[in-house]
Amino acid sequence: MNTRQRVNELARDVGFDLVRFAGPEILGEARAATLEAHADGRLADLGWMTEDWIERATDPQKFLADTKTVVLLAIAGHAPDPVQQGDRTRGRVARYARGRDYHRVFESMLRRLTKAIREELGGEARATVDYGPLLERPLAARAGLGWLGKSTMLLAPGFGPWVLLGAVATTLSIRPDAPLRKSCGTCERCVVACPTGAIAPDGGVLDSRLCISYHTIENRKAIPRSLRSKFGDWIFGCDDCLDSCPVGSGNAGSHSDFVPSTAEDAFPPLAELLEMDDVAFRERYRGRAVQRATRDGFLRNVCVALGNVGNLDDVEALKGALGDGAALVRGHAAWGLGEIARRHGGGGEMIEMLERRLAAEGDGWVGEEIERALVVVREHMRQSLEDGSVS
Numbered sequence: 001m002n003t004r005q006r007v008n009e010l011a012r013d014v015g016f017d018l019v020r021f022a023g024p025e026i027l028g029e030a031r032a033a034t035l036e037a038h039a040d041g042r043l044a045d046l047g048w049m050t051e052d053w054i055e056r057a058t059d060p061q062k063f064l065a066d067t068k069t070v071v072l073l074a075i076a077g078h079a080p081d082p083v084q085q086g087d088r089t090r091g092r093v094a095r096y097a098r099g100r101d102y103h104r105v106f107e108s109m110l111r112r113l114t115k116a117i118r119e120e121l122g123g124e125a126r127a128t129v130d131y132g133p134l135l136e137r138p139l140a141a142r143a144g145l146g147w148l149g150k151s152t153m154l155l156a157p158g159f160g161p162w163v164l165l166g167a168v169a170t171t172l173s174i175r176p177d178a179p180l181r182k183s184c185g186t187c188e189r190c191v192v193a194c195p196t197g198a199i200a201p202d203g204g205v206l207d208s209r210l211c212i213s214y215h216t217i218e219n220r221k222a223i224p225r226s227l228r229s230k231f232g233d234w235i236f237g238c239d240d241c242l243d244s245c246p247v248g249s250g251n252a253g254s255h256s257d258f259v260p261s262t263a264e265d266a267f268p269p270l271a272e273l274l275e276m277d278d279v280a281f282r283e284r285y286r287g288r289a290v291q292r293a294t295r296d297g298f299l300r301n302v303c304v305a306l307g308n309v310g311n312l313d314d315v316e317a318l319k320g321a322l323g324d325g326a327a328l329v330r331g332h333a334a335w336g337l338g339e340i341a342r343r344h345g346g347g348g349e350m351i352e353m354l355e356r357r358l359a360a361e362g363d364g365w366v367g368e369e370i371e372r373a374l375v376v377v378r379e380h381m382r383q384s385l386e387d388g389s390v391s
């Protein structure tokens, strides 16, 4: 058996669903595209994605000296939605984050693979998943593992966008695979499906500053007001552009570790999430990708989702969040209350609650959010009085 076949077999034994090989050349076009995105500000506030990181991430030799081959590996991640029961207001977690943290799953599989490459085949090997300095999508496209879709996702035949990627650079010489000759053609479903217009009209370019996934996972600050109402029920990540994709839809299946064990993993009731302090958050999301958002960022997302899909039964929970220790949470709780009032009414009680909080508030930005919420609640009351439907 030759080295190519053996590495393929080892990777399959470890549990990877797809295995392809790429050469070690610099990813020139991807480097230029990513540097341009960086210069234009489209990468938003991802502090670690510096020009230096991009240069390294597009040169496999910088990742591992004397790299001859990069092995691209994919795991399927499309578990069906669990059944939701009861009538509580629920949020939505992106599919990749509903089970075990995929970084941990990849890490242990990659460790086994690199060990086997070193010990059995005598090559040096270094692995990465997601956060390491290698741009995985352009590399996977070079290896023919899939092609770059208009959503910017790598679409793998049979799986569509529902694959997570990892890579192993090695000093072993292995014949590379050829890129696929496939494209999205005239399809533009993801561009239309994206609630915030984050994907450029012609596709292939994403503006992270508009992306729900960026804001709910990576942004540590306030979510821009102009975007909040477009977030729907997403509280961690977003799959709208993936869900709309006809490639491989419904066929992908999932690695067992990514299958949610309960409906709460995928669609948690929102009000109870607002009760979590740091300890409870760490406990509930131990070993899960959701940890990445941090407790304050996650509760901020929950307040936004409640503003979008909540009702008068959720006011009590938002009232609690209005007194949270984190300004980030208090400010978004005020916004959430205003939005519930806009749709369902809030009445004098909500005005009183907001005014009391405003009087005690020490943070300027939170004060501003409360004042804006008060304008919304008062306006709703005025209109209700005018048309005789006071709530």
Ligand code: B12
Binding pocket: 029, 030, 031, 033, 034, 037, 046, 094, 095, 096, 129, 130, 131, 132, 134, 135, 136, 137, 138, 148, 151, 152, 153, 154, 155, 161, 162, 163, 164, 165, 166, 204, 205, 206, 208, 211, 213, 214, 217, 218, 236, 237, 238, 239, 241, 242
């Ligand atoms: C930063 C990052 C993000 C950012 C920015 C994403 C983006 N599209 O730019 C945010 C936080 C928004 C994000 C969101 C998501 N991400 Co992300 N993310 C990354 C990360 C760490 C780096 C990607 C990056 O550098 N982006 C910058 C852009 C410019 O580069 P790029 O997308 O890698 O490559 C583009 C350019 O190179 C260009 N290009 C390449 N060749 C050429 C040639 C020419 C001529 C031109 C013009 C352009 C061009 O096109 C490529 C594709 O758009 C990678 C992991 C990694 N190390 O690569 C995961 C990764 C891309 N993310 C992943 C996932 C799963 C997601 C989400 C689905 C999570 C979710 N459910 O919420 C969303 C999807 C959003 C989307 N539509 O892309 C997977 C994607 C798997 C796949 N099948 O594609 C990856 C590979 C992680 C992994 N290990 O599996 N992500």
Ligand code: SF4
Binding pocket: 193, 194, 195, 196, 197, 198, 199, 206, 210, 211, 212, 213, 214, 237, 238, 239, 240, 241, 242
């Ligand atoms: S992840 Fe959501 S917000 Fe981001 S590009 Fe896709 S559909 Fe748009």
Ligand code: SF4
Binding pocket: 149, 150, 151, 152, 153, 155, 184, 187, 188, 189, 190, 191, 203, 241, 244, 245, 246, 247
């Ligand atoms: S939805 Fe259509 S355009 Fe978008 S990535 Fe999938 S196939 Fe391509």
